[in-house]
Each structure stands twice: as structure tokens, then as C-alpha cells.
Amino acid sequence: MISAEDRCQGRTDPRRGGLHPSAARSQDETVALDHPLVSIVDDDESVRESLPDLVREFGFAAQAFSSAEEFLSSSCADESICLIVDIAMPGMSGPDLQLELGRRGRSTPIIFITGRGDETICARVLERGAAGLLLKPFSDSALLAAIETALHAT
Numbered sequence: 639m640i641s642a643e644d645r646c647q648g649r650t651d652p653r654r655g656g657l658h659p660s661a662a663r664s665q666d667e668t669v670a671l672d673h674p675l676v677s678i679v680d681d682d683e684s685v686r687e688s689l690p691d692l693v694r695e696f697g698f699a700a701q702a703f704s705s706a707e708e709f710l711s712s713s714c715a716d717e718s719i720c721l722i723v724d725i726a727m728p729g730m731s732g733p734d735l736q737l738e739l740g741r742r743g744r745s746t747p748i749i750f751i752t753g754r755g756d757e758t759i760c761a762r763v764l765e766r767g768a769a770g771l772l773l774k775p776f777s778d779s780a781l782l783a784a785i786e787t788a789l790h791a792t
Contacts, residue, residue: 646675646701646714673699676785677714679706679735680724680751689722689781696782706730710738718746720769720788722781725752725759733763740766747788751776 676698678689683704690700698720703709706723707730725732732750739746747769752760760771769788772780 646712646717673697674719675699675701675714675717676720676722677709677718678702678722679709681705681727682724692778692781696785706735715744720785721746721748723748723750725750725763726754733759736763736766736768747791749784749788
């Protein structure tokens with residue numbers, strides 16, 4: 639199966655529906671390209687390890703990034719249909735990433751997650767068009783509902 643990492647690191651050839659011609663391919667790999675990509679951007683390693691598995695259980699491809707800068711430098715910035723982004727991160731914060739994507743003309747729906755309920759920041763990201771906001775810890779069903787809402791809003 640083609641991983642989201644392979645897709646985002648240019649190891650796939652979308653014109654051929656699978657891995658880059660230099661790599662071997664099985665029939666299952668073509669199916670993976672049919673799964674829309676949800677990218678997760680969070681500096682917390684436990685979130686980066688657990689959320690992609692949950693998102694995959696929902697039927698999406700998933701790729702996690704430890705920083706906004708790492709995400710922006712990948713091709714996932716162009717391929718993602720939805721983002722799950724932590725508000726507070728070192729370097730570029732979640733709201734900063736939201737602004738940068740807007741500057742780049744990207745309207746990918748963003749679901750913000752946060753362990754802190756700072757009402758000012760939460761209100762600001764929602765005013766700027768965030769598709770949703772979840773306070774940690776959140777349930778699997780709340781995340782799925784937020785993703786579904788985000789995708790239907792586009």
C-alpha cells in the first residue's frame with residue numbers, strides 16, 4: 639500500500655496511479671491513492687503517533703508532521719483535503735500556519751486542536767475560517783464529525 643509519506647515525499651507517480659516507476663507496485667497500492675489525505679500538524683509526538691491511525695480507521699490516508707514548517711515544505715500542503723493542526727507549537731503556530739496558507743491561496747479546511755481553551759485565540763481562528771476547533775482530549779466521534787463537517791463545508 640502506498641503510504642501518505644510516499645505520496646507527500648514525491649515517491650509516487652499520480653499519473654500512473656501508484657508508486658514512482660522506479661519502485662515496485664501491487665494492486666493494493668492503487669487503492670491507497672483513492673483515499674483522500676488528511677494531514678496532522680502537532681509538535682506532540684503522542685498525537686503524531688495516535689491520530690494518523692484513527693484518521694486511517696475513518697477511511698482516509700494520513701500523514702503527521704512535527705511542525706508547520708515541515709508540513710509547508712512537503713507536497714502534502716498541496717495534496718491534503720483537510721488539516722488537523724495544534725494551535726500552540728514552537729516556531730510557526732497553528733494560527734500562523736492558517737495565515738500562511740491563506741497567503742498562498744490555499745483554502746484547505748483546518749480543524750484546530752488545543753489543550754488550552756484560550757478564548758481569544760479560539761475565536762480568532764474561527765473568525766478566519768477554521769472548519770472546527772476541538773479541545774483535548776476529544777472523542778473519536780467528535781473528530782470524525784469535525785472532519786465530515788470540514789469536508790462538507792468546502
